[in-house]
Amino acid sequence: MQSKISDIMDIATSRSLTYQQKLFNLANVAERLLDPREVLGYTDTEMMYIENEMICDLNEGYTLYRPRYIVPDYYVLLSKGCDFLGLKPPIDLDELLDSLLILYRHIPSITSFPVFVGDLDKLMEPFITEEEKDYIKIKRFLNHIDKAIPDSFCHGDIGPEKTRAGELILRAAIELENPTPNMTLRYDKDKTSKDFALKAVDACLRVSKPSFSNDKKYCKDMGDHRLVSCYNALPHGGGAYTLPRLRLGTIVKGVKSLEELLKDRLPKVTKAMATMMDKRIRFLVEESNFFQTSFLVKEGYIKRENFSAMFGMVGLADAVNYILEVEGLEETFGTSKRGDEIGHSILTVIQDVANSHEGIYSERTNNRYLLHAQVGASLSEEDSCNTPAHRIKVGQEPILPLHIRQAVPFHEYFVSGTGDLFAFDETYLNKPDAVLDIIEGAFSLGGRYITTYLHNTDLIRVTGYLVKKSEARKAGEGNAVLRDTDILGHGTNSIANVFERRLRKDEE
Amino acid sequence: MKNKGFINKIIPFSNVDGPGNRLAIFFQGCNINCVYCHNSETINQCIHCMDCVVNCPTGAIKAWEGKIIYDEKRCTECDQCIRTCKHSASPRIKEYSVEELYEIIEGYHPFIRGITVSGGEPTLQADFIIELFKRVKTLGLSCFVDTNGFFDTEQIKELIHVTDKFMIDIKAIDKIEALCGCQMKNNLENLQYLLSLHKVYEVRTVIALDYIDVENTLCKVAHSLKHYPEVLYKLIPLHITGLNAQQKAKIQGKIPSKEYMEALKEKVEKLGVKEVEINSFSTR
Numbered sequence: 001m002q003s004k005i006s007d008i009m010d011i012a013t014s015r016s017l018t019y020q021q022k023l024f025n026l027a028n029v030a031e032r033l034l035d036p037r038e039v040l041g042y043t044d045t046e047m048m049y050i051e052n053e054m055i056c057d058l059n060e061g062y063t064l065y066r067p068r069y070i071v072p073d074y075y076v077l078l079s080k081g082c083d084f085l086g087l088k089p090p091i092d093l094d095e096l097l098d099s100l101l102i103l104y105r106h107i108p109s110i111t112s113f114p115v116f117v118g119d120l121d122k123l124m125e126p127f128i129t130e131e132e133k134d135y136i137k138i139k140r141f142l143n144h145i146d147k148a149i150p151d152s153f154c155h156g157d158i159g160p161e162k163t164r165a166g167e168l169i170l171r172a173a174i175e176l177e178n179p180t181p182n183m184t185l186r187y188d189k190d191k192t193s194k195d196f197a198l199k200a201v202d203a204c205l206r207v208s209k210p211s212f213s214n215d216k217k218y219c220k221d222m223g224d225h226r227l228v229s230c231y232n233a234l235p236h237g238g239g240a241y242t243l244p245r246l247r248l249g250t251i252v253k254g255v256k257s258l259e260e261l262l263k264d265r266l267p268k269v270t271k272a273m274a275t276m277m278d279k280r281i282r283f284l285v286e287e288s289n290f291f292q293t294s295f296l297v298k299e300g301y302i303k304r305e306n307f308s309a310m311f312g313m314v315g316l317a318d319a320v321n322y323i324l325e326v327e328g329l330e331e332t333f334g335t336s337k338r339g340d341e342i343g344h345s346i347l348t349v350i351q352d353v354a355n356s357h358e359g360i361y362s363e364r365t366n367n368r369y370l371l372h373a374q375v376g377a378s379l380s381e382e383d384s385c386n387t388p389a390h391r392i393k394v395g396q397e398p399i400l401p402l403h404i405r406q407a408v409p410f411h412e413y414f415v416s417g418t419g420d421l422f423a424f425d426e427t428y429l430n431k432p433d434a435v436l437d438i439i440e441g442a443f444s445l446g447g448r449y450i451t452t453y454l455h456n457t458d459l460i461r462v463t464g465y466l467v468k469k470s471e472a473r474k475a476g477e478g479n480a481v482l483r484d485t486d487i488l489g490h491g492t493n494s495i496a497n498v499f500e501r502r503l504r505k506d507e508e
Numbered sequence: 509m510k511n512k513g514f515i516n517k518i519i520p521f522s523n524v525d526g527p528g529n530r531l532a533i534f535f536q537g538c539n540i541n542c543v544y545c546h547n548s549e550t551i552n553q554c555i556h557c558m559d560c561v562v563n564c565p566t567g568a569i570k571a572w573e574g575k576i577i578y579d580e581k582r583c584t585e586c587d588q589c590i591r592t593c594k595h596s597a598s599p600r601i602k603e604y605s606v607e608e609l610y611e612i613i614e615g616y617h618p619f620i621r622g623i624t625v626s627g628g629e630p631t632l633q634a635d636f637i638i639e640l641f642k643r644v645k646t647l648g649l650s651c652f653v654d655t656n657g658f659f660d661t662e663q664i665k666e667l668i669h670v671t672d673k674f675m676i677d678i679k680a681i682d683k684i685e686a687l688c689g690c691q692m693k694n695n696l697e698n699l700q701y702l703l704s705l706h707k708v709y710e711v712r713t714v715i716a717l718d719y720i721d722v723e724n725t726l727c728k729v730a731h732s733l734k735h736y737p738e739v740l741y742k743l744i745p746l747h748i749t750g751l752n753a754q755q756k757a758k759i760q761g762k763i764p765s766k767e768y769m770e771a772l773k774e775k776v777e778k779l780g781v782k783e784v785e786i787n788s789f790s791t792r
Binding site: 436 | 520521523524527528529530615616617618619620621
C-alpha cells in the first residue's frame with residue numbers, strides 16, 4: 001500500500017513510538033511514497049489488487065534495497081572472520097559471542113533486525129570448555145540479543161544433533177524466559193537424541209521455545225536450509241527477496257460459488273501476485289545494487305544465487321467459511337469435512353499457479369516461488385477477516401487430537417514454512433515423552449513445524465479415571481468445590497481443551 | 509462381528525494412562541463399588557428405567573419402545589443424567605464392535621504409542637478386549653489394562669497373555685469389603701502373579717484414612733515390588749472432586765495431609781521400592 005505525506009507527521013509526532021521505531025517507520029513511509037506503477041512497472045490490474053486489499057504487500061515498499069529475509073552462513077565468521085568489520089576468526093567463546101553481536105548489527109532485513117542469528121549450538125560447540133562458566137556467557141549473550149534486537153522475528157536454530165552448547169542454550173532459555181530470539185530445534189528422530197529432544201519439549205512447554213521443525217522433510221524439500229523469522233524455511237547462505245500474501249478472506253468476498261472462486265477470481269489474483277513478485281525481485285537485483293555492494297555477499301556470508309521468494313497466503317479459514325455458507329452448510333473450517341475439501345481445493349489452485357510461474361533470479365528453488373503460510377499482521381481492517389495462514393479460527397478449533405489431524409495435511413503445500421500452535425495442559429509438563437509422541441506422529445504424517453505451549457488450566461487428571469465435564473467446568477469457573485481441599489482433582493487433555501478454545505491466542 | 513464392547517468414553521490423547529501418549533478406552537461395568545469412586549456412573553449397565561429422560565435439559569436422551577436413545581450431538585455433557593441415575597449407570601454408553609474401535613484407534617495411531625483399557629473394570633469384558641488387542645497390535649501399538657486387581661487369573665488367562673502391561677490398583681489388603689463392597693480378596697495375589705510375568709507397569713493405592721489399613725497395605729505392596737525396580741508405585745491422596753454428596757459425607761475427615769503423604773512415600777522407598785510417586789496437584 002502506498003503511503004501519504006501526512007504519515008510522516010503522524011509518525012514524527014507519535015507518543016507511542018520510540019526514537020528507533022520512528023526512524024524505521026519514516027524510512028518505510030519513504031519507500032512507499034513512490035508509485036509502484038512508475039518505479040516497478042506494476043500494471044493497473046496489479047495495483048487494483050493492492051488497493052482492494054486482496055493482495056497485501058506487507059508494506060515492504062516499492063524501492064527494494066535489501067532482501068526481506070537474509071540467512072547468513074555464520075560459519076564464514078569461524079573460518080575467515082569479517083574483513084569489512086575488522087573481525088578475525090574467533091579463538092574462544094568470548095570472541096565468538098562478541099563478534100556475533102557485532103555482526104548482527106549489520107545484517108539487513110525488512111525490519112532492519114537480523115531474522116536469523118545462526119546455528120547457535122553448532123557455532124558455540126567448538127569453544128565450550130568449562131560448562132558452568134560458559135553457561136554464564138551464553139546466558140548473557142542470549143539476554144543481550146533479547147534487549148538489543150527488540151524484534152520477535154529474530155530466530156536462532158539448534159540441532160538436529162545434541163551438543164553441550166545446545167543443552168546450555170536450552171537451560172539459559174528456560175531461565176531467561178525472554179521472547180527473543182525465537183528458536184527452533186531442527187528435529188530428526190534418527191539424529192536428535194531422545195534425551196535432548198525431551199529437554200527441548202520441556203523447554204517448549206515452559207517458555208514456548210524451541211519449536212520443532214521436521215528436519216527430514218525440510219531437507220528433502222529445501223536442501224540446506226534454516227528456520228528463520230516466524231517459522232520460515234529458507235536457503236542457508238541466502239534468503240527470501242520478498243513476501244507478499246494473498247488475503248483469501250478478502251478475495252472470496254462476493255463470489256457466488258466455489259467454482260467461481262477456483263476458476264476465475266483466485267487464479268487471476270494469484271497470477272497477478274506472481275508477476276508483481278517478478279518486478280520486485282528485478283528491481284532489487286538489477287537496480288538497488290544490494291548484491292553488488294553488500295560485504296555479506298563479497299565475503300561469502302550470502303550468495304545471490306541462494307535467494308528465492310515467498311508466496312504468502314492468509315485467511316484460508318475465512319474463505320472456507322464463506323463458501324460453506326454459500327453452499328448452505330452450517331459448518332465451520334476445522335470441524336467440517338467439506339470445509340477441508342474446500343480448503344485443499346483453494347490451496348491446490350494457488351500451488352498450481354505458483355508452480356507454473358517461471359520466476360526470476362530464483363535458481364536455487366528451480367525458479368519457483370515457494371508457498372508460505374503467513375502468520376498474519378494487522379495492517380488493515382481486512383486483516384480482521386483473514387485468520388493467520390491455514391489455521392482454524394480461534395473459538396472454532398476442535399479438541400487437540402482432532403485439531404492435529406485436521407491441520408497436518410495442510411502443511412504439505414508450504415515449502416517455505418508453516419506452523420501450528422498446540423496448547424497442552426499442565427499434565428504434559430511431567431510427560432514430555434507424550435508430547436514427543438504427538439510431534440513425531442505429526443511429522444510422520446508430513447507435518448512441517450509444531451509449536452507447543454503450556455496452557456495453565458487448573459484441571460489436572462491425576463490418574464486413570466474419568467473426568468466429568470460438568471465438574472471440570474465448575475473447576476474452570478473456580479467453583480468452591482475445589483477450595484475444599486488443596487489436593488485437587490483432575491482434568492483431561494481433551495476436556496481442558498474444550499475450555500481452552502476461547503483462551504487460545506495466536507502469536508502476533 | 510458379534511462380540512460387542514460396552515464403552516463409557518474414549519479419550520484419544522492421554523498421558524496419565526501409561527507411558528507416552530495413549531488412547532484410553534473406559535469400559536462400562538465394575539465388579540466393585542468403592543466408597544470414594546469418582547466414576548460411579550461406570551459401575552452398572554443401564555437398565556432403561558427412563559428416570560434420566562425427563563431430566564435431560566437438551567433432549568439428548570429420549571425414550572423409544574422401552575429403551576433409551578442417546579443423541580450425542582445434542583448432549584452438552586451437563587451430567588444431569590448421571591446425577592439422576594440411581595443405578596450407578598449412564599445412558600450415554602455406546603456399544604462398539606472390535607472393528608469400529610479399531611478404526612477409531614487407527615485414525616490416531618501415528619500420535620500414540622499404545623492404548624489402555626480402563627473402566628469400570630475392563631477385565632469383565634475380557635473376550636472383547638482380547639479380540640481388540642490382537643487387532644490393535646497389528647498397528648504396532650502396545651496394549652495396557654488398567655484394573656482394580658479383582659479378577660480370576662484362570663478366567664482371563666488369554667487376556668493376560670495378549671496384554672503388554674497392567675496398571676493395577678491395590679485398594680487395600682484388609683477391610684476390602686467395607687471399602688470396595690466386594691467379597692474378593694485376591695488383589696495382592698494377582699499383583700504378585702502379574703509381577704512374576706513381568707507384566708506390571710504401575711501399582712496404585714488411594715490413601716483414604718481409616719478405610720484402609722495404610723501401614724499393612726503399603727508394606728505388603730512394597731514387599732512385592734522391591735524385586736521389580738522398574739515398576740512404579742503411585743500413592744494417590746483421596747480427594748473429593750467429582751463425588752456426590754453422600755460420598756462426600758462418607759469420606760469427611762479421611763483425606764490425608766501433604767506431610768503424611770510425603771512420610772508414606774519415604775517409608776515405601778525405605779522398604780525398597782525404587783519408583784514412588786505421589787499423584788496430587790494443588791490449586792493455585
